[in-house]
Amino acid sequence: MTQTGSYLYAIAAPVGDDVLGGLRGVADEPVRAVRHRDLVAVVGTVDIGPDGPFGEEALAQNLSDAGWLAAVARAHHAVIDGVARAVPAAPLRLATIVADDDGVRDRLERWQDGLRRTLDEIAGHAEWSVKVHAPQPADPDTDPQPAAGAPGAGAAYLLRRKAVATARDDALARASAVAGQVHEELARHATDARRLAVQDQRLTGADTPMSLNGAYLVPVAGADAFVATVEELRERYPDCRFELAGPWPAYSFVTVEEP
Amino acid sequence: MTAPVHALPARIDADADSVERDLFKLVLTVIELIRQLMERQALRRVDEGDLSDAQVEALGQALLRLDTAMAELRGRYGLTVRDLDIDLGPLGSLLGGG
Amino acid sequence: MTEGRERAPLTRPYGSALAAPPQPANLADILERVLDKGIVIAGDIRVNLLDIELLTIRIRLLVASVDKAQEMGIDWWRRDPMLSGNGDRNGDRERDDADR
Numbered sequence: 001m002t003q004t005g006s007y008l009y010a011i012a013a014p015v016g017d018d019v020l021g022g023l024r025g026v027a028d029e030p031v032r033a034v035r036h037r038d039l040v041a042v043v044g045t046v047d048i049g050p051d052g053p054f055g056e057e058a059l060a061q062n063l064s065d066a067g068w069l070a071a072v073a074r075a076h077h078a079v080i081d082g083v084a085r086a087v088p089a090a091p092l093r094l095a096t097i098v099a100d101d102d103g104v105r106d107r108l109e110r111w112q113d114g115l116r117r118t119l120d121e122i123a124g125h126a127e128w129s130v131k132v133h134a135p136q137p138a139d140p141d142t143d144p145q146p147a148a149g150a151p152g153a154g155a156a157y158l159l160r161r162k163a164v165a166t167a168r169d170d171a172l173a174r175a176s177a178v179a180g181q182v183h184e185e186l187a188r189h190a191t192d193a194r195r196l197a198v199q200d201q202r203l204t205g206a207d208t209p210m211s212l213n214g215a216y217l218v219p220v221a222g223a224d225a226f227v228a229t230v231e232e233l234r235e236r237y238p239d240c241r242f243e244l245a246g247p248w249p250a251y252s253f254v255t256v257e258e259p
Numbered sequence: 260m261t262a263p264v265h266a267l268p269a270r271i272d273a274d275a276d277s278v279e280r281d282l283f284k285l286v287l288t289v290i291e292l293i294r295q296l297m298e299r300q301a302l303r304r305v306d307e308g309d310l311s312d313a314q315v316e317a318l319g320q321a322l323l324r325l326d327t328a329m330a331e332l333r334g335r336y337g338l339t340v341r342d343l344d345i346d347l348g349p350l351g352s353l354l355g356g357g
Numbered sequence: 358m359t360e361g362r363e364r365a366p367l368t369r370p371y372g373s374a375l376a377a378p379p380q381p382a383n384l385a386d387i388l389e390r391v392l393d394k395g396i397v398i399a400g401d402i403r404v405n406l407l408d409i410e411l412l413t414i415r416i417r418l419l420v421a422s423v424d425k426a427q428e429m430g431i432d433w434w435r436r437d438p439m440l441s442g443n444g445d446r447n448g449d450r451e452r453d454d455a456d457r
Contacts, residue, residue, distance in 0.1 A: 069388070070384055073384065073387045073391050073392065074384070077387045080391075091391070093391060129386060148323045148324040149320070153323060154318065154319025154320035155315050155319050157326070158318065161298055161322070162305070196389060199389070245382060245383070251390035255390070
């Protein structure tokens with residue numbers, strides 16, 4: 001038996017079919033606007049029956065499947081991004097599903113006042129991401145090392161390990177200080193700023209740990225200045241690696257958390 | 260509404276080589292953790308200055324041998340120290356990225 | 358540039374004034390924003406012996422984040438009185454939780 005639900009992508013200011021017509025959702029379904037008063041929910045219809053990918057059991061399994069999760073997350077993001085490029089939009093978390101469009105309208109009614117206000121706040125803004133990675137620790141000693149058993153090799157080994165540990169600590173302390181300064185500086189150029197948890201090193205594939213994972217809500221008109229500031233900071237701290245990404249929907253500032 | 264029949268769990272990797280490698284990796288992770296703790300302890304003792312030169316040398320020799328042996332063992336499966344780390348979520352990583 | 362905060366700004370999107378084309382965001386960035394902040398999907402040590410999972414740290418980590426996501430919405434329709442069919446349309450959520 002097929003059972004469908006309304007998958008929510010974003011709550012937004014009214015948005016035209018010309019925008020939505022070009023978008024496809026997480027199940028490659030067309031997306032549509034459910035309007036209630038002066039907000040719309042951007043939704044798609046997905047199969048939540050026992051055999052559908054968004055059915056209770058299947059969803060739990062699918063979410064553990066990194067490949068599936070990646071594809072769905074990208075599709076989810078693509079819809080939100082498409083909408084947010086046209087109108088102010090508050091994203092919803094992945095796989096937020098309600099029974100039908102009446103349920104969607106219930107939520108819109110409940111969220112109306114708060115969302116109207118936050119959408120006003122983020123209107124004309126985009127989110128930018130700035131990440132800072134710690135510098136490479138200084139390599140204290142690359143001389144050939146005496147093998148175990150050679151006289152003095154033991155003490156030399158301990159000294160070397162000590163130097164390595166010190167260099168690493170220094171690099172991390174430096175990274176942490178730079179992260180604080182960078183965030184403070186960028187926050188001055190942003191309407192709102194947030195430090196997200198740093199990403200795991202194996203996730204980033206970077207050589208050194210991340211010390212800043214900042215999200216900045218930047219006015220569209222100030223975007224160029226913001227990017228220029230990042231470039232300045234990059235030059236001021238040449239030993240740290242900077243990553244700048246954006247513009248994005250204001251995920252870190254208006255994502256609808258509460259179901 | 261019947262649940263789909265799962266004859267087998269969804270995640271199965273019965274490949275013998277892979278099992279061996281995974282187990283090997285797990286064992287090495289535990290050894291690496293202990294090795295790092297020992298090394299940290301040794302460095303602290305040396306810093307405190309209450310060891311004789313001979314004791315420092317002996318400690319260093321032991322740790323150096325262990326380090327060499329670990330490198331050799333990792334090499335068998337092409338593992339790096341970083342491969343041995345385990346992410347503990349909110350607790351950070353087991354080997355502290357070291 | 359924050360002028361007109363009253364009503365009009367709803368017509369101002371973020372993309373219109375930007376010449377730059379959308380850049381493909383990297384997956385980690387997307388996941389931490391759409392699923393859970395600070396999600397960890399690496400952490401890959403897994404030992405499987407036939408059908409016995411000795412150690413499934415990778416899976417556990419994913420599920421830890423998924424649980425968070427469930428709190429936020431994935432689980433939502435299960436509690437939804439309209440969908441689970443036990444309750445009226447405007448039933449409050451406390452009661453729905455008690456139902457489960």
